[in-house]
Amino acid sequence: MNVHDPGPPGDSGLTVRDLAVSYGPVTALRGISLEVPRGSVVTVLGGNGAGKSTLLRAISGTLRFHRGGITAGEIGFGRARLSGAATSAVVAHGVVQVPEGRKIFARMTVEENLRAGALGARDRRSASESRERVLTLFPVLAERARQRAGLLSGGEQQMLAIGRALMARPKLLLLDEPTLGLAPMMAARIADTVREINAQGTTVLLVEQNAALALSLASHAYVLEVGEVVLSGPAAELAESDEVRRRYLGIGDDRDEAPLAGAAPARPALSRWSA
Known part of the structure; x- marks a missing residue:
């Protein structure tokens, strides 16, 4: 697992390089780079406000509807340049x-x-x-x-x-929180559908707060924090990461000592993750 790893090698259907996005004076994304190879499922994880939906808006050309804009970087799909393209043109290139x-x-x-x-x-x-x-x-x-x-x-x-x-x-389907608010059984049905859609040949970029489900679907994953990629790697490896398990899967470290009675709870470390 690497910080700012551009992603898995191979036939890159979608490529994002050094992307920066702002809403007026507020910078929402900075230096985002990722790849989604054709035929794959790639997921983007992160807490609320990390920039996940903004990333999808930048790719799909819908930022302007939210008063946002790309200020740096490139987005490509195959031979098409998507950064700055109208939404209709993005759909015409097969990205929905x-x-x-x-x-x-x-x-x-x-x-x-x-x-x-x-x-x-x-x-x-x-x-x-x-x-x-x-x-x-x-x-x-x-x-x-x-x-x-x-x-x-x-x-x-x-x-x-x-x-x-x-x-x-679509050749590339962008899914933004498809299981949000759904009962577990229905969320599982949506997950099975995503697998089937991918098996039929559609590439998928999945934004999902249910990290366990997302990592089970994806081959590769990226983690966003405050508008930056702080961790990326094969989904199976991230699922075994102590940091990911603690932050997104709700699994603590058994080695942690219990706090003394009356002691203030320790604050979680929020420094940038290392490789």
């Missing part, structure tokens, strides 16, 4: 985001939401094939096709949000 909080069209039906996701489809056949794929992954959406999306359960809404993104036939 499922935002945190689902952001479905609540007053529209399930079917209408799916059709909205296929607006950029090349032809009717392409849209029909995408719809068939989505309904195979999520049979419940076929059952709810004429129902208003806002009446779906939280888990069903997340399925719809992912399904709508898949209608655009």
Whole structure:
């Protein structure tokens, strides 16, 4: 595991180099570098405010909708340069985001939401094939096709949000907290779906606060802290890291001594992690 390791070698579908992002005078990301090889699942971990969602917004071209902007660095996907590109151009290159909080069209039906996701489809056949794929992954959406999306359960809404993104036939799917607020059983179903989507050939960049789940899905992981990459490496290695286990998996170090009665609890070390 290395600090600022650019990531695993191989065919890099997505490359981010020295990325900096600001919201007005506030710097949200600085010096971010990472790679997402084609066909892989890569995860980004970090606490609230670490910059995870900002990273996905920078990649998907949606920063401008949040009054943010890229101030330095490059983002590429294959031979395409994504940094500074309009959201429509990013989608045209095969990069599609499922935002945190689902952001479905609540007053529209399930079917209408799916059709909205296929607006950029090349032809009717392409849209029909995408719809068939989505309904195979999520049979419940076929059952709810004429129902208003806002009446779906939280888990069903997340399925719809992912399904709508898949209608655009993405090469790279950006998932922002897909299990947030879901019951454990539903979160497990979403995780199985992510595995299936990846097995079908779609590359996935996953932002997820459920670190145990994320590390079980990914081959490689990055940890953000206050807008910087502080740790990266193979997901299996990070899952065994004492620091990651303590901060994100809720597993303490058995070697730690119990505090004396009446003593103030020790503060966690917040210094930059070393390799």
